[in-house]
Amino acid sequence: MKSRILFPSNARFLGLFLFLAGIAFFIYSQNSSKEIFVWHSFSTGNSFWGASRDESFDDEIQLLMVLSGLILLAFSKETVEDEHIVQLRSDSLQWAVYVNYAVFAVLIFASYGITFLMFTMYNVLTLLVFFIIRFRWKMFLLNRGLTTEVKGAIQS
Template sequence: MTTYLFPNSVKPWAWLILILGVIGGILATAFEFEPELFEMKVLSLYSTDDFFVQNNGFFKWMEQNIFDDICGVFIIIGGVLLGFSREKIEDEFIMQLRLSSLALAVYVNYGILLLAFLLIHGLDFFTVMIYNMFTLLLIFILIFQIKLKTAKDGR
C-alpha cells in the first residue's frame, strides 16, 4: 500500500525547491553568501551569545540572517517531496526499488559518517554533522533515481 506517498504531480515543484535549496546552500556555505534581504529578528528557542555572557536564555529575539535556514528548509521539503512521490506507474517493483534505495542510502550515509568520526576532528567535524542532516535524503534520491533510470532502460 502506498498511502504515504505524495502525488506524482508534485515532482516538478519538488525538483525546483530542492535545486534552489542546494544551490543556495552551496552559496551560503562555500561563499558565505548572506543577502541583507534575509537579515531579520527571529525568535530563538535557546540563545547563547557567549559562554560568559548573562544574556543567554530561552525564547530570545535575535538578529539573524535566515538565508541558510531557508536553504535547509528547501532541501528538506524538496527532498522529502521528491523522494516520496509516486511514480507515474507505481507498482510493486517501484516500491521494492524505493525500499532497497532507502536501505542502501542508510548504509552509505552511515559509512560516510563512520569515516568522518575516525578521520575528521575539531570544528570541521561539526561542519560534517551539519551536512549530514541532508546527506541521507540526498543519497536516497540519487540512488533511487539511478536505479529507476537503469530499470527503465532495461525494460
C-alpha cells in the same frame, strides 16, 4: 501490496524547484556579504541568546529549502507505482542508510571540532541524496531494460 504514504507524482517538480532554489540561494549567499532574511531585535537589554543583535536566518532557510526539496523528490509517487517499484524504493532506502552511516563512521575519525558539526549537518541531507541517486539509477535501469525487451518483442 499497498505503498506507503507518498506525495503525489507532480510534487517531484516542486521538490526539484525547491532543491535548486535552495542551492542557488546558498551559492548566492556564499558569494555575497548581503544577508536577505534578518531578524531585527529591538530589545535594549540582554536577550535570551545574550546581547541583543540582529540574526540572519539565511542558513536556516537554505537548509529548509534543500531539505524539503529532497524529501519531495525522494518520496513522490511514480506515475505507475507497482509492487516492483515499491520493492526498488525499499531496497534503495536500505542501501542509502548503509552507505550514509558508513560515510559518517569514516568522517567521525576524519574530522574534529567545527568541521565535525558541519559534516553532521550535511549528513542529514546525504541520506536523502544517496537514496535519490540509487532509486533513480535503478529506475533508469528498469526503464532501459523494459524498452529493450519491448523493442526485441516488436522486432521478433
